Amino acid sequence: xxxxxxxxxxxxxxxxxxxxxxxxxxxxxxxxxxxxxxxxxxxxxxxxxxxxxxxxxxxxxxxxxxxxxxxxxxxxxxxxxxxxxxxxxxxxxxxxxxxxxxxxxxxxx
Amino acid sequence: xxxxxxxxxxxxxxxxxxxxxxxxxxxxxxxxxxxxxxxxxxxxxxxxxxxxxxxxxxxxxxxxxxxxxxxxxxxxxxxxxxxxxxxxxxxxxxxxxxxxxxxxxxxxxxxxxxx
Numbered sequence: 001x002x003x004x005x006x007x008x009x010x011x012x013x014x015x016x017x018x019x020x021x022x023x024x025x026x027x028x029x030x031x032x033x034x035x036x037x038x039x040x041x042x043x044x045x046x047x048x049x050x051x052x053x054x055x056x057x058x059x060x061x062x063x064x065x066x067x068x069x070x071x072x073x074x075x076x077x078x079x080x081x082x083x084x085x086x087x088x089x090x091x092x093x094x095x096x097x098x099x100x101x102x103x104x105x106x107x108x109x
Numbered sequence: 110x111x112x113x114x115x116x117x118x119x120x121x122x123x124x125x126x127x128x129x130x131x132x133x134x135x136x137x138x139x140x141x142x143x144x145x146x147x148x149x150x151x152x153x154x155x156x157x158x159x160x161x162x163x164x165x166x167x168x169x170x171x172x173x174x175x176x177x178x179x180x181x182x183x184x185x186x187x188x189x190x191x192x193x194x195x196x197x198x199x200x201x202x203x204x205x206x207x208x209x210x211x212x213x214x215x216x217x218x219x220x221x222x223x224x
Binding site: 034038041042043044045046049087096097098099100101102 | 142144151152153157165200212213214215217
């Protein structure tokens with residue numbers, strides 16, 4: 001399972017775009033990149049998943065460069081309700097997921 | 110769908126007592142996962158099942174922990190005897206089979222306090 005490295009915490013203000021980068025230098029050919037979000041007192045929630053290039057859904061965008069050694073989760077125009085911990089996970093679809101420490105995003109008014 | 114259901118939501122017990130946590134996965138999901146979350150260790154995978162069969166229990170901390178899945182709609186995580194260091198939030202998650210997704214759906218968690 002590829003090890004991931006992401007910032008421990010980030011601060012932002014409402015209305016700004018937030019980009020969280022995750023490093024995964026030893027990502028394998030069959031590995032996907034998945035991001036989860038966890039609010040206080042709740043279980044993690046799937047946000048987005050990708051393999052290469054760019055993926056976009058109603059919540060976020062995921063940018064993956066050609067070498068796939070990193071990825072960036074982009075949250076457009078964050079609000080206070082986006083305050084949460086964001087986890088980057090890398091692995092094959094059939095692997096068990098290993099959650100790291102995540103990035104604690106704090107959004108201020 | 111009601112999502113993953115866990116019970117109880119909160120459990121306070123005394124050291125040495127047996128604790129049983131329960132989980133009902135989303136109907137039709139073939140995989141079930143048990144996690145534990147603490148401030149010190151983060152979110153740890155304890156064990157997971159596929160079609161009611163335990164696949165990987167390497168995360169189970171010690172013999173005091175056991176998990177069962179007697180049928181597709183029910184699983185238990187038991188701690189006997191419990192210790193204060195077992196205090197944590199325990200999450201159950203499930204996901205469907207299929208090569209195109211590994212999205213796991215988490216339950217609300219059970220907050221366990223062992224005094």
